[in-house]
Amino acid sequence: MSDKLTQADLQQFKGGxxxxxxxxLARTVTYxxxxxxxxERAGAYWLIDEIAFAQxxxxxxxxxxxxxxxxxxxxxxxxxxxxxxxxxxxxxxxxDFTDFPLDEINLxxxxxxxxxxxxxxxxx
Numbered sequence: 001m002s003d004k005l006t007q008a009d010l011q012q013f014k015g016g017x018x019x020x021x022x023x024x025l026a027r028t029v030t031y032x033x034x035x036x037x038x039x040e041r042a043g044a045y046w047l048i049d050e051i052a053f054a055q056x057x058x059x060x061x062x063x064x065x066x067x068x069x070x071x072x073x074x075x076x077x078x079x080x081x082x083x084x085x086x087x088x089x090x091x092x093x094x095x096d097f098t099d100f101p102l103d104e105i106n107l108x109x110x111x112x113x114x115x116x117x118x119x120x121x122x123x124x
Contacts, residue, residue, distance in 0.1 A: 013032070031117065034123050042102070050093070061090055066084065067109040068108055071105050077094065
């Protein structure tokens with residue numbers, strides 16, 4: 001993990017992605033260059049996993065075409081929430097331990113082409 005990941009680092013990913021990465025287990029889920037960069041720099045492939053598995057295992061999440069995911073870190077714990085883009089929370093999970101380097105990160109999930117894409121908001 002690198003504690004050098006900043007929000008400014010993530011802002012370099014604007015207006016789309018050059019590559020799509022398919023999740024190894026949730027095969028209908030892909031993610032963008034920016035999300036891959038975040039996972040590599042922060043040691044947070046677990047965050048991609050949490051979001052991807054919710055797409056196939058949580059009916060309230062699966063029902064939403066657009067999702068806004070937020071990880072809020074407090075010390076060494078965090079809360080991961082998903083809302084419908086209008087502030088209506090459809091999923092929430094406590095994270096008992098994390099060393100994620102940012103206090104907060106927001107990721108979006110959009111439906112498309114029979115699957116779901118996880119992206120940074122600036123990549124939209």
